[in-house]
Amino acid sequence: MVNMIIYITLGFMITGIFFAVLRFIKGPTAADRTVALDTLTTIAMALLVLLAFVFKRFIYVDVALVYGVLGFIGVLVIARYLEGAL
Amino acid sequence: MRDILEIIGLILLLIGGIFLFLGGLGIFRMPDTYNRLQAGTKATTLGGMSVILGVGFLEPGWIIKAMVLVIFIAFSNPISSHALARANYKRKNYPYLKGGAEYDQYREVYVNQENKEENK
Amino acid sequence: MIIYIILLLFLLLLMIGTAIYSIVQRDLLYAVIGTGVISLILSILFLFLQAPDVALTEAAIGVALTTIVFIITIRNTVRFEEEPKRPSKPASK
Numbered sequence: 001m002v003n004m005i006i007y008i009t010l011g012f013m014i015t016g017i018f019f020a021v022l023r024f025i026k027g028p029t030a031a032d033r034t035v036a037l038d039t040l041t042t043i044a045m046a047l048l049v050l051l052a053f054v055f056k057r058f059i060y061v062d063v064a065l066v067y068g069v070l071g072f073i074g075v076l077v078i079a080r081y082l083e084g085a086l
Numbered sequence: 087m088r089d090i091l092e093i094i095g096l097i098l099l100l101i102g103g104i105f106l107f108l109g110g111l112g113i114f115r116m117p118d119t120y121n122r123l124q125a126g127t128k129a130t131t132l133g134g135m136s137v138i139l140g141v142g143f144l145e146p147g148w149i150i151k152a153m154v155l156v157i158f159i160a161f162s163n164p165i166s167s168h169a170l171a172r173a174n175y176k177r178k179n180y181p182y183l184k185g186g187a188e189y190d191q192y193r194e195v196y197v198n199q200e201n202k203e204e205n206k
Numbered sequence: 207m208i209i210y211i212i213l214l215l216f217l218l219l220l221m222i223g224t225a226i227y228s229i230v231q232r233d234l235l236y237a238v239i240g241t242g243v244i245s246l247i248l249s250i251l252f253l254f255l256q257a258p259d260v261a262l263t264e265a266a267i268g269v270a271l272t273t274i275v276f277i278i279t280i281r282n283t284v285r286f287e288e289e290p291k292r293p294s295k296p297a298s299k
Contacts, residue, residue: 002144005252008100009100009121011103012103012107014217015110016106016111017217018110021223022151024239024240025223029119029234030235031119031170033236034170034239038167039109039126040243040246041246041253042108042159043133044249044250045138045155046102047250048253049141049152049155050137053144058148060258061151062262063253063258063262065151065154065155066164066262067269068155068159071269071273072162073191074242074273075166077274078273078277079172081178081277082174082176083179084176084177086277
């Protein structure tokens with residue numbers, strides 16, 4: 001039961017990552033690609049926490065925390081550059 | 087007690103997975119940058135918070151770090167969304183206003199006439 | 207366990223596709239954002255392969271530091287890469 005729901009959730013997340021990468025490759029402007037990167041950051045944080053639960057290691061959650069902080073800073077820097085204010 | 091926590095965690099995991107999938111699908115199917123921003127940020131905010139809280143319910147020793155992650159997502163995701171929308175507006179990609187909306191509250195002008203040649 | 211291997215191979219194919227797109231791209235800003243996506247998927251792959259320290263370093267350096275340094279570089283130089291010259295072609299074009 002637990003394994004089945006974890007597999008279903010992993011499948012949903014991987015499909016979301018696939019669509020976001022497709023939008024990254026297809027997107028006409030730079031803002032669309034940055035939106036895809038922002039979405040991918042949040043999906044990847046959830047995926048890393050779920051993988052930490054699958055492998056039963058508490059230390060893996062720290063990777064998700066560091067990833068969230070730094071991905072947020074990267075998206076902000078790209079947005080400031082697009083605005084022309086960096 | 088353990089069973090109730092496990093059932094709540096599994097339901098939260100499933101809801102979060104569905105919302106993350108809907109966020110990815112919305113960012114692929116929406117026609118405009120602002121619509122993509124709306125779908126890709128709000129749906130994934132709810133999905134990510136739900137999945138992380140679900141893992142915190144399934145493994146009760148991790149609930150403190152899960153709460154830290156949830157609070158961080160709730161603070162950081164609207165900030166990046168707002169910065170992206172503002173950058174997109176400053177690059178003169180105005181939103182596609184169809185029908186009802188005529189008053190652009192950011193520039194404080196009526197945009198019904200000039201909107202047609204800006205967003206063909 | 208076979209499901210995890212299938213997911214790993216799928217993520218690997220996505221990463222390779224993004225890398226090829228990022229190499230052939232002429233707009234350097236798109237290539238920088240592509241580097242961020244590659245580093246994201248690579249961090250998930252390292253976590254799959256039971257190496258959390260490498261995943262932590264990849265997340266720290268690949269997402270934040272590389273992106274910021276390259277964005278500042280693009281700000282100070284040019285954004286669009288020019289077309290390569292072809293010396294051996296005749297001048298008919």
